[in-house]
Each structure stands twice: as structure tokens, then as C-alpha cells.
Amino acid sequence: MPLSEPDAAFLADRNLTFLFALRPDGSPAGWPMTSVLADGALTFSSYAKAAKVRTCLAAGHATALAVQRAGEEIVRAVCVSGPVRLAKPGGPALSGTPGAIDVPAQVRDRAQSATAEGKRVVLALDVAAGAAWSAGQAGEAASA
Amino acid sequence: MPKRDIRMSDAEIADFLSRHTGCVFGYNDGGPAPAALSGTYTLADGVLRVSAERPGTAAGALRADPRVYLIVEQSPSYYEIGYVGIEGSAERIQETDGHLMFNLTPRAVTSASFAKLAEPAG
Numbered sequence: 558m559p560l561s562e563p564d565a566a567f568l569a570d571r572n573l574t575f576l577f578a579l580r581p582d583g584s585p586a587g588w589p590m591t592s593v594l595a596d597g598a599l600t601f602s603s604y605a606k607a608a609k610v611r612t613c614l615a616a617g618h619a620t621a622l623a624v625q626r627a628g629e630e631i632v633r634a635v636c637v638s639g640p641v642r643l644a645k646p647g648g649p650a651l652s653g654t655p656g657a658i659d660v661p662a663q664v665r666d667r668a669q670s671a672t673a674e675g676k677r678v679v680l681a682l683d684v685a686a687g688a689a690w691s692a693g694q695a696g697e698a699a700s701a
Numbered sequence: 702m703p704k705r706d707i708r709m710s711d712a713e714i715a716d717f718l719s720r721h722t723g724c725v726f727g728y729n730d731g732g733p734a735p736a737a738l739s740g741t742y743t744l745a746d747g748v749l750r751v752s753a754e755r756p757g758t759a760a761g762a763l764r765a766d767p768r769v770y771l772i773v774e775q776s777p778s779y780y781e782i783g784y785v786g787i788e789g790s791a792e793r794i795q796e797t798d799g800h801l802m803f804n805l806t807p808r809a810v811t812s813a814s815f816a817k818l819a820e821p822a823g
Contacts, residue, residue, distance in 0.1 A: 573774070573776060575725045575727075575737065575772055575774075577727035577734065577735040577737050577770065578734060578735065579729060579733075579734060579735055583729050583766065583768070584729070584768045584770070584788070585727040585728055585729055585735040585768060585769065585770040586727075586770050586786075586788075587725070587726075587727045587735075587737075587770045587772050587786060588772075588786070589772060589774045589776075589784050616733070616734065617733070618732075618733035618734035619734050620727065620734040620735050620736065620737050622725055622737040622738075622739065624725070624739065626723070629721060629722050629723040629741075630723065631723065631739045634739055636737050636738075638732065638733075638734045638736075639734075658776060658778060658779050658782070659778070659779065660779050661779060664779070689736070689737075690755075690757070692755075
């Protein structure tokens with residue numbers, strides 16, 4: 558089932574997103590990231606050598622839990638799983654900037670330089686299968 | 702330029718965990734990627750008591766494979782970004798009225814504090 562319109566609209570924003578993948582031994586691993594929906598995939602920017610990139614690509618699949626919080630409470634959440642691959646740099650994930658956070662200019666410049674040098678890459682998680690679950694669409698609190 | 706070490710000390714991790722209650726966690730439900738849920742936790746004597754609502758089939762999955770990766774994160778501003786990732790096994794798994802609870806004793810801990818990026822190198 559494709560993403561609902563509200564879930565797609567939420568994922569189109571730059572969100573705090575927890576990315577999870579299975580290691581070769583089947584144990585889960587996770588990382589806080591920033592995501593943005595682009596061309597039917599949830600995209601993440603990171604260094605090619607980072608454990609998150611290597612683990613996700615080795616697993617071939619990943620799960621992303623995108624959230625919006627009010628204090629400690631998660632008030633909106635969308636959880637998607639799907640195949641993950643490297644995407645061509647140039648999409649909106651490139652800046653690597655958390656959505657609600659003002660990233661220092663020198664950090665942003667360094668990330669863009671690293672991308673130009675091929676050190677930073679973009680992971681793309683296919684969201685065609687739709688959301689595994691979502692919460693908080695109509696003011697309903699998510700499970701946090 | 703050498704990469705800065707932004708890991709938290711054990712004391713900083715304990716302080717960070719004591720200042721938060723929200724978490725997310727992933728577990729292996731037999732699919733090609735982990736399942737993930739959000740929840741809350743309390744910390745006592747080095748053990749997290751994790752709670753999640755509307756867990757679906759999580760209790761059964763955790764009994765089959767108790768390995769969990771739990772993340773506590775904050776990001777009020779760039780230099781306040783911090784997180785602790787805790788790897789462990791779910792124990793004392795209980796599900797009552799759609800409410801999942803389990804204990805998690807950390808086996809391995811990963812952390813990062815962007816505040817350390819603002820400190821002078823040295």
C-alpha cells in the first residue's frame with residue numbers, strides 16, 4: 558500500500574529519523590539521522606565510511622522511524638521499511654542539516670565539500686510499501 | 702585533520718539518560734529490516750525498564766529474538782545534539798492490555814555529544 562497523503566506530507570519535511578538495519582548476525586543497529594523524502598525514497602546523507610552506511614548497504618533493507626517531538630513526547634511518527642541503496646548525490650538530503658536546527662555555516666560547507674569529493678553519499682530507502690505504522694495524524698499522541 | 706572524539710564518558714552517559722525519558726528501539730521481527738517502536742524508559746541500578754504502547758507483535762518477536770537496539774536522542778540545537786545508543790537483550794518481557802514492558806541491561810553503548818565539537822581541540 559503506498560504512503561497515505563498525510564504520511565507522505567510529513568516525510569517530505571526534514572525530520573529527525575531513526576534509521577535501523579540488521580547486522581549480518583541478525584542483531585539490530587540504529588542511528589539518529591535527518592531524512593527527507595525525494596523521488597519516492599526517504600534519503601539520508603552521511604559519510605561513505607560510516608558504520609550506518611556500510612551496515613545498511615550490506616543488509617540491503619532498512620527501517621526508518623521519522624518523528625516529531627514536543628519535549629520528550631513523540632507527537633507524530635511514521636515508520637517505513639524497504640530496500641535501501643545509494644542514490645545519486647544532488648537531492649535535498651545533501652545538506653545533511655537537521656530540519657529544525659540551525660546548522661553552522663562551516664559545518665554545512667564542510668558537508669557540501671565532502672559530498673563534492675565523494676566522501677559523503679546519499680542513502681535512499683524505498684518507501685513504496687507504505688508505512689508499517691504511523692501515529693499522531695489528527696492530534697493523537699504517538700506511542701511515546 | 703584528525704577526527705574529533707565526541708563520545709560521552711560513562712558519567713556523561715548516565716547523566717544524559719537521567720535527563721530523558723523518551724526512546725526509540727529496533728528489534729528483529731524476522732523481516733529483512735528491524736521493526737521499530739517508540740517508547741519511554743526509566744533507569745534504575747543500570748537497568749532500563751522500557752515501555753511501549755500499541756506494540757503489535759513485538760512481545761512475541763522479542764521472546765523469539767530478544768536483541769534490541771535502543772536510542773535516546775536530543776537535538777534542541779546543533780551543538781546540543783547528543784545521543785546514546787544501547788545494545789542489549791530484552792528481559793522480563795511483559796505485555797498487558799496492549800502495553801509492552803521489558804528490561805534492558807546495556808551490553809554495548811555508543812554515544813555522541815556535539816557539544817564536544819564546540820570545545821577547543823586538544
